[in-house]
Amino acid sequence: MSDRRAPRDPRRDDRGRQRGAARSRGEGHRTSQAPSQRRRRTDPARTAAYDVLREVDGSDAYANLVLPPLLRERRISGRDAAFATELAYGTLRLRGRYDAILARCVSRPLDQVDPDLLDVLRLGAHQVLGMRVPAHAAVSETVALARDRVGAGPAQMVNAVLRAVGRTPLDEWLALLADEAPDPVTALATTGSHPVWITRALREALVGHGRSPDETRDLLDADNAAPRVTLVARPGLAGPDTLRQEADDADVRLEAGRWAPTALVMAGGSDPAGLPAVADARAGVQDEGSQLVTLALAAAPLEGADARWLDLCAGPGGKAALLAALAAGRGATLVANEVQPHRARLVERALRAVPDGVVERVRTGDGRELGAETPGEFDRVLVDAPCTGLGALRRRPESRWRRTPSDLGELTVLQRELLAAALGAVRVGGVVGYVTCSPHLAETRLVVDDVLRRRDDVERIDARAALRDVLVPGAEIDLGAPDGGAAGLDLQLWPHVHGTDAMHLTLLRRRR
């Protein structure tokens, strides 16, 4: 907040950065023209962020697919690229909070504001309230953007609205929004910038998985923070030491992951693709939670043969590549299945560093057929089911505003069918790992309970114990209250507790 209100410092530029020496001497872009004659240039980074927001809104695009090529095309790099990224992603994540504030500063209902203009206002609000941009720069640059992209009339309105937004500090805005909310969940949702239905579902998931509802605020905050890039060093293909050496050579800083022995966290701003091990798939980019559930499935106790593994929903192949690397080290083989042909091709690419003979095949087809097609053939089966992704909201800035409760209906039917197929494909005594990147009880507990209610040949086994067996030595992990029921056996990770996506793992064993 203090930066936002800082008086103008001539040694700093519009983003509060230290100016270059020439700039601070007043040389460079200034001309002898009178201010009124100067044509105001819009800032390329802000324009890029705006164009991403319009693509996301107008074309249903994904910000993380639109922004990187756009930055490359416009040759925006380094700190400007980081600024554009934070501006675009931060604005998308905090859109709900900013809309609630803007609604109090705009004279007409927001749904009557032109969407182009509304995105300019949101970008301005994020600079004023969410970034360390001095208020005068945030306002003047956003007004210039409005003039360039929406027109001179709306630009005046942007000026007035952003000044009104900036007159109240963020903590006072949040207190006001909370006071005016009709109930506590809506207060959390508005101030924490999540839809009410998602806030309620996350709160219920915390409780259902053995945690306190009071953690909801922290969870929402964690969803609003940019995640750090985590790499997986695929065992036997690239050891963490090799990866560290390659990172040193590329001047990239890596830190050991907190929980998974395979995880290395990158210092901000570096490009993972620049590391040879990532370029040739000995390593990859993978959330630490995804690594943990995969390692836990591979570590689950098993009697008898442990020779054939199946990944039922493998695309784009992150977990399949880790499973295959582990299988290679244990003399096992892997079948990877994916229904979408283009994602099956991504699985093949992800598996390209795995030694010959380990990957039996990459099958393109509906995983639901495999229960009947390959009955009882596998010793370990992973079902990383398609889900709402409510556990990975920090990675997909716009997705919380796109998802609707009705998505759950179709997905949870498919989840049940895929889990049933996995239980058909696993041998008696074999293990199935049911995984989602959503903590929603309807996609986790209820799916498993429902499938188990219909059969008496399957038992839950302790996923938490399997996880503890694979953690880095000495790691003390808080997995919530051990209540003895399903919540005591199932594993549910959380962004605000573990710094991972909210990955879920239930482990099941075929008894007969």
Ligand SMILES: C[S@@+](CC[C@H](N)C(=O)[O-])C[C@H]1O[C@@H](n2cnc3c(N)ncnc32)[C@H](O)[C@@H]1O
């Ligand atoms: C959560 S993603 C899997 C992520 C993957 N395990 C990884 O780590 O990279 C779910 C995948 O299931 C696929 N899928 C959806 N319906 C399927 C079906 N009926 N059979 C097999 N795969 C399916 C989706 O296309 C998607 O690629």
